[in-house]
Amino acid sequence: MTASIERFDQLDLQAPILEALAEIGYETPSPIQAACIPHLLAGHDILGEAQTGTGKTAAFALPALDRVDIGKRSPQVLVLAPTRELAIQVAEAFQRYASKMPGFHVLPIYGGQSMVVQLRQLQRGAHVVVGTPGRVMDHIERKSLNLDGLTTLVLDEADEMLRMGFIDDVEWILEHIPAERQTALFSATMPDAIRRVAHRYLREPKEVKIKAATATVSTIRQRFLQIAGAHKLDALTRILEVEDDFDAAIVFVRTKTATVELAEKLEARGYAAACLNGDMTQQLRERVIEQLKNKTLDIVVATDVAARGIDVPRVSHVINYDIPYDTEAYVHRIGRTGRAGRAGNAILFVAPRENHLLRQIERATRQPIELLKLPSREAVADKRVAAFQQQVSEVLESEDLSFFLDVIAGMEEKHDVSIHEIAAALAFLAQKDRPLQMPDTGRPDIAQLASGKPEPRAPREPRENRGQILERRRDFAEGKLARYRIDVGREHMASPKDIVGAIANEAGIESRFIGQINLFEDYSTVELPADLPNDVIQILRRARVRQQPLNIRLASPEEASRERGRPGPGGRGAPPKKPFRKEGFNRDAGNFNRDGGGFKPRKPKP
Numbered sequence: 001m002t003a004s005i006e007r008f009d010q011l012d013l014q015a016p017i018l019e020a021l022a023e024i025g026y027e028t029p030s031p032i033q034a035a036c037i038p039h040l041l042a043g044h045d046i047l048g049e050a051q052t053g054t055g056k057t058a059a060f061a062l063p064a065l066d067r068v069d070i071g072k073r074s075p076q077v078l079v080l081a082p083t084r085e086l087a088i089q090v091a092e093a094f095q096r097y098a099s100k101m102p103g104f105h106v107l108p109i110y111g112g113q114s115m116v117v118q119l120r121q122l123q124r125g126a127h128v129v130v131g132t133p134g135r136v137m138d139h140i141e142r143k144s145l146n147l148d149g150l151t152t153l154v155l156d157e158a159d160e161m162l163r164m165g166f167i168d169d170v171e172w173i174l175e176h177i178p179a180e181r182q183t184a185l186f187s188a189t190m191p192d193a194i195r196r197v198a199h200r201y202l203r204e205p206k207e208v209k210i211k212a213a214t215a216t217v218s219t220i221r222q223r224f225l226q227i228a229g230a231h232k233l234d235a236l237t238r239i240l241e242v243e244d245d246f247d248a249a250i251v252f253v254r255t256k257t258a259t260v261e262l263a264e265k266l267e268a269r270g271y272a273a274a275c276l277n278g279d280m281t282q283q284l285r286e287r288v289i290e291q292l293k294n295k296t297l298d299i300v301v302a303t304d305v306a307a308r309g310i311d312v313p314r315v316s317h318v319i320n321y322d323i324p325y326d327t328e329a330y331v332h333r334i335g336r337t338g339r340a341g342r343a344g345n346a347i348l349f350v351a352p353r354e355n356h357l358l359r360q361i362e363r364a365t366r367q368p369i370e371l372l373k374l375p376s377r378e379a380v381a382d383k384r385v386a387a388f389q390q391q392v393s394e395v396l397e398s399e400d401l402s403f404f405l406d407v408i409a410g411m412e413e414k415h416d417v418s419i420h421e422i423a424a425a426l427a428f429l430a431q432k433d434r435p436l437q438m439p440d441t442g443r444p445d446i447a448q449l450a451s452g453k454p455e456p457r458a459p460r461e462p463r464e465n466r467g468q469i470l471e472r473r474r475d476f477a478e479g480k481l482a483r484y485r486i487d488v489g490r491e492h493m494a495s496p497k498d499i500v501g502a503i504a505n506e507a508g509i510e511s512r513f514i515g516q517i518n519l520f521e522d523y524s525t526v527e528l529p530a531d532l533p534n535d536v537i538q539i540l541r542r543a544r545v546r547q548q549p550l551n552i553r554l555a556s557p558e559e560a561s562r563e564r565g566r567p568g569p570g571g572r573g574a575p576p577k578k579p580f581r582k583e584g585f586n587r588d589a590g591n592f593n594r595d596g597g598g599f600k601p602r603k604p605k606p
């Protein structure tokens, strides 16, 4: 009976409800709605099971509204929901669906809200009450919630209420409301405990179960990767290389410019990639989608707007290169994969400061997002080698190699080299365009940087206590210390000691005013007071370390952000080096600048 319902007006709902739905813009009832609404309108109890995001709210709210008598002010519908947020959400949904029903009132009640306010609102009356179990119990006991006129009870997110330990409260409520009523129980899963409650309190319920395959989200494997912006491109290409079921991807970024830039970078690395953004004509956009379908392209880098509604079944991966601003965008994005019942993958890049967004998405979709483990360089190399060996085996099996065997035999004889050596040389030639080994950049492997755990730190020198470090950080943040660049680095054989010595002696800066020193290949950075007088800077410009003029100047933001010898954003790779902390540094940090007079150098030595 449900398969034939394609429009809401095929359901026997009152005109004001249909009007409201038209205004909201729902076109077709979702499967759970098509299956449940007729039963509920006919007065049956319902046991409904469907994934999150499948439209369960409207499945019970629309028929409930249909039965509400606006003339009666006492609650006719009670919805129990597990959390305050969900109670509010459901109440808002009722309000929207009832927007063409003048005089309609829905009231959310939940713990934490002022009792006085709630009592007043309850006295004023509401047709529908949506509440958390604890607070509803409270009101029933106080007799502030009169449920004598109740006709419909809905248990929404029943498994969640079970998980949160509300099941006893729920049963208590079920026993304290009129037995003559319609009851609907909705849940994303159907654990035994919920089934038992249903058996006990529902009368011959119609069971409706919507298979997970029709709910977009559930066929999609969701993972996240903790990764700083500077490493995203490397992480993306590594993912593209190692994901076994990779076929095609849509990569989401935040801006139109970023779509162009990233698509170009991917192309430069040999991927069939193109951008898709709102600046492109409709015709161009359609061509990109067509090319993705016919495998001319494998990767489309898109903005939210441009990718809305794309339906290309071969998209195996959605990469959230930039985290979406809200959960709704996330759901829309990942819905571009896992189409037509296929499995899909959604990978979310989370920069260190975006963790709260990750948690928000997990909470709202009520789906855990697993940590993606990025394979190490070695693992990638192993994989390439295995694929290469596989290719060679296939050629051995399927090709006629007699001509080549002669060539090699001739070479073996003429040059007196072994078959092994010849084979190795050929392997070298064959992999030149796509090397089997991962180049050692001297930088830490992004697989480690993206581990999702904080990076292991170098052991802390004992003399700096936490308070001092915080103090120094604060000073740095307040601009009391600044990072300067000097043109002397490792290649000049300079040591931190040399640098401190030169600065202290030449400019007369006490060593306690000299902060962290980071040595890089051809330069270094030094933390010094931000308010260095000009004449001191002049002296330091000419000062030398290892015959090298320091040529001191304020470090650029990139240089300043390079820490501990790691490359800064866009920085060239310097080998990871342990930071240097000068002996006794900042022992007096507490006194630094306390007089507010800024930095005062001793008289420089002549």
Ligand code: ADP
Residues within 6 Å of the ligand: 025, 026, 027, 028, 029, 030, 033, 050, 051, 052, 053, 054, 055, 056, 057, 058
């Ligand atoms: P569930 O309770 O199953 O998790 P919701 O009822 O919260 O799902 O609905 C999820 C989203 O789908 C909401 O944004 C809702 O407005 C929207 N929605 C519900 N029914 C329809 C429909 N028939 N057409 C379009 N969108 C719908």
Ligand code: MG
Residues within 6 Å of the ligand: 053, 056, 057, 156, 157
């Ligand atoms: Mg819901």
